[in-house]
Amino acid sequence: MTCCTMGxxxxxxxxxANDVWPQWRGPTGxxxxxxxxxxxxxxxxxxxxxxxxxxxxxxxxxxxxxxxIFLTTQVDDRKLFFLRIDAATGKVVWxxxxxxxxxxxxxxxxxxxxxxEHNMASPSPVTDGQHVWVHFGNGDLACYDFAGNQIWAKNLxxxxxxxxxxxxxxxxxxxxxxxxxxxxxxxxxxxxxxxLVAHEKLTGKQKWYxxxxxxxKEEPADSYTTPLLYTPRPMGEGPGVRARTELILFGANVVDxxxxxxxxxxxxxxxFTGNRVISGPTLAGDTIYAVQGMKGPVFALKAxxxxxxxxxxxxxxYPAKATPDAASPVYANGLVFLANNDGIATCLxxxxxxxxxxxxxxxxxxxxxxxxxxKIYFFSKDAKAIIALANREFKKISTNELGEDMMASPAAAHxxxxxxxxxxxxxxxxxx
Numbered sequence: 001m002t003c004c005t006m007g008x009x010x011x012x013x014x015x016x017a018n019d020v021w022p023q024w025r026g027p028t029g030x031x032x033x034x035x036x037x038x039x040x041x042x043x044x045x046x047x048x049x050x051x052x053x054x055x056x057x058x059x060x061x062x063x064x065x066x067x068x069i070f071l072t073t074q075v076d077d078r079k080l081f082f083l084r085i086d087a088a089t090g091k092v093v094w095x096x097x098x099x100x101x102x103x104x105x106x107x108x109x110x111x112x113x114x115x116x117e118h119n120m121a122s123p124s125p126v127t128d129g130q131h132v133w134v135h136f137g138n139g140d141l142a143c144y145d146f147a148g149n150q151i152w153a154k155n156l157x158x159x160x161x162x163x164x165x166x167x168x169x170x171x172x173x174x175x176x177x178x179x180x181x182x183x184x185x186x187x188x189x190x191x192x193x194x195x196l197v198a199h200e201k202l203t204g205k206q207k208w209y210x211x212x213x214x215x216x217k218e219e220p221a222d223s224y225t226t227p228l229l230y231t232p233r234p235m236g237e238g239p240g241v242r243a244r245t246e247l248i249l250f251g252a253n254v255v256d257x258x259x260x261x262x263x264x265x266x267x268x269x270x271x272f273t274g275n276r277v278i279s280g281p282t283l284a285g286d287t288i289y290a291v292q293g294m295k296g297p298v299f300a301l302k303a304x305x306x307x308x309x310x311x312x313x314x315x316x317x318y319p320a321k322a323t324p325d326a327a328s329p330v331y332a333n334g335l336v337f338l339a340n341n342d343g344i345a346t347c348l349x350x351x352x353x354x355x356x357x358x359x360x361x362x363x364x365x366x367x368x369x370x371x372x373x374x375k376i377y378f379f380s381k382d383a384k385a386i387i388a389l390a391n392r393e394f395k396k397i398s399t400n401e402l403g404e405d406m407m408a409s410p411a412a413a414h415x416x417x418x419x420x421x422x423x424x425x426x427x428x429x430x431x432x
Contacts, residue, residue, distance in 0.1 A: 021064040021411040021418070024124040024172040024226050025368065030282055031330045033372040033412035039429040040375070040387050042400045049416060049427040050090030056081065058121025059407040060172075062418050062425065063132060068093075068146055069418065070132045071425065074121040078102055080136045082125070084148060087414060088431055094148040099155070101138030103168060109219075110190035112138075114168035117366070117407055122170035124226075126180075133180050133201070137169040141182065143204060152204035156182060160197065160209070164190025165222045166276065172226040176245060176260040179207055185223035185251030187216075194221070194252070196263055210263030214270075216252035220293070222276035223251025228283050230257065232304045248303065250281045250290055255301060267305040271314050272296070279324045280368075284331035284350065287315065295325045295340065300353060316353035322346055327409075328368040330376065332390035337376050339365040345378055347392070357394040361386040368409040370417075379410055383421050402426065 017027050018035035025031045039047055056075030062085075063070045069085040079100055084093040103114035114120070120137035127133070131151065135141045139157025144150055163169040165186035173182045179198045186192050194214075198207040228248040246257040246266060256268035274292035281290040288301045297320050302313040323346070327339040331350060338346040343362040348355055362380035370377040371390065375397065378386045383402035389395045404421035411418040416429030 018415070019066050019413055020129075021062065021413045022128070023063060023126040023174065024061055025280075025328070025409070026412070029174075029228055030284070031328065031368050031370055031409070032332075033370055035415070036373045037415045038372045038377075038412055038417060040398050042428045044402050047428055047430075049429060049431045051427075052085060052090040052092065052425045053423060054083070054420070054425055055095075056121070057119065057422050059118045060121050060124040060420075061409050062411045062420060063125040063127045064411055064413040064418065065127050065129050068127075069425070070125045070127060070134075071420070072121040072123070072125060072134055072136065074101070074119045077119065080120055080138065080140060082134050082142075082144065084146070085425065087427070090425070090427060096144065096148055096150070098134060098142055098153070099136065099138060099140040101136060101140075103137070109166040110164050110187070111162045111192075112168075113166065118168060118170060120168070122168065123172040126173055126175055128175060128201070131202070133173055133175075135173050135182065137163065139163060139169075141173070141199075143180075143201065151202065154204055156184070156197065160184070160195060161193040162191050164188060164192030165224070166219050167222070170224040174227050174229065174247075175201060176229060176247065178202070179260060181227065181247060181260060183212075183227055183249060185212065185221070185225075185249070187218050187221040189218065196247070196249070196258060198260065198263060208263040210258070210265070212249070212251075212256075214252040214254050219276045220274070221252050224276075224278045225250050225280040228281060228288070229260075230283055230303050232286065246304065248281065248283065248288065250277060253293075255281060255288060255290055257304065267307060267309050269301050269309045269313050271299055271301070271310055271317070278326045280328040282329045282331055282336075287350070289329045289331065289336050289350070291323050291329060291338070292320070295323050296320045298323055298329065298336070298338065298348065298353065300350070318348055318353040318355070321355075322358060324365070326366045330369050330371050332371045332376065333374065335390060335392065337369060337390070339369050339378050341365060343380060345386075345388070347394070349392075356392045359394050366407050370410050370412060372412065377410065377417075379406060379419070381406060383419070
């Protein structure tokens with residue numbers, strides 16, 4: 001277990017790790033589903049515990065805490081909703097309207113202009129087991145309890161300036177202790193700002209605000225990524241020695257680390273020269289794996305440090321050969337796995353970046369793969385799941401199809417997969 005994993009596992013409280021998927025990319029923020037026993041064979045009719053129609057559509061990933069599944073959606077390209085679904089039955093327990101927003105599909109890029117592949121229900125919810133927080137691409141940020149009561153609400157676009165990112169805001173918030181932290185990384189030409197902001201999670205009171213500006217212009221300034229949490233190993237031993245958690249961001253061709261309690265920048269690393277970034281970074285131990293925007297090279301960077309670490313913390317660079325534009329890298333068994341937009345999967349040696357295998361598995365990928373029990377689950381845009389061993393040589397286990405459009409990354413809990421398609425939420429696997 002990495003030091004990052006140990007820090008994030010504190011979020012789980014008394015819940016078993018395999019009973020929750022509390023945030024974007026799971027309990028440890030790295031798309032790793034703990035435990036054993038996730039299904040490896042299914043179809044639209046076989047091994048489906050339930051299939052629930054979802055009003056409207058969105059690309060956010062479900063947040064799961066024991067029997068509660070939380071999901072955001074946008075109806076009629078206008079109304080923004082938040083649902084609780086029962087994990088055992090698939091029944092919608094309640095549905096709340098959070099706000100409204102109208103994505104533009106035509107005209108110049110910038111304020112409220114959204115790519116056709118997503119809408120304002122792209123940021124994923126996050127929960128601590130008692131409350132759940134939702135964010136939307138119009139700026140709405142709100143806290144609810146598990147009964148569906150709104151605790152507080154605000155709009156970040158109204159408070160801190162418009163979202164002027166070219167193709168629609170999509171960053172998910174993260175919890176760090178008693179703080180909810182949100183980020184905005186974008187082209188400021190339309191009047192927006194670049195920043196991090198922290199709110200007290202139960203009151204919504206702003207704790208701190210930190211500008212983040214690196215001079216990137218136009219689309220290279222845009223980032224659709226979600227922060228990572230990193231807890232370096234503490235220096236020394238003894239009761240007074242504690243590890244500090246760091247918040248890691250990727251955008252504007254810079255990976256940097258912040259103190260989440262104050263918003264102070266601690267370090268930055270900037271070997272990138274690419275465009276906007278959709279593929280989020282992945283952390284394994286003390287190493288960050290990040291894909292330069294617009295299908296650029298993959299970099300392995302040492303996390304942490306002080307000041308500008310570019311000269312010392314770049315471990316290796318894998319050239320731009322079939323690298324992802326959307327899906328985040330994943331790590332397993334000392335290997336890094338990539339799923340690019342054209343349906344090609346690649347395996348790299350995590351130590352040196354050497355390419356070990358490359359296979360065309362599907363027509364295209366958008367969802368970030370899932371790691372579970374020595375296997376990699378790749379999900380294509382047409383909801384085809386190709387499962388392969390996390391090995392240095394390619395070995396496919398199975399191919400499974402649902403026959404629907406799929407943009408959202410999967411979630412896993414209770415020994416089941418929870419797959420969001422354009423119109424449904426599926427539970428794949430037996431209900432115990």
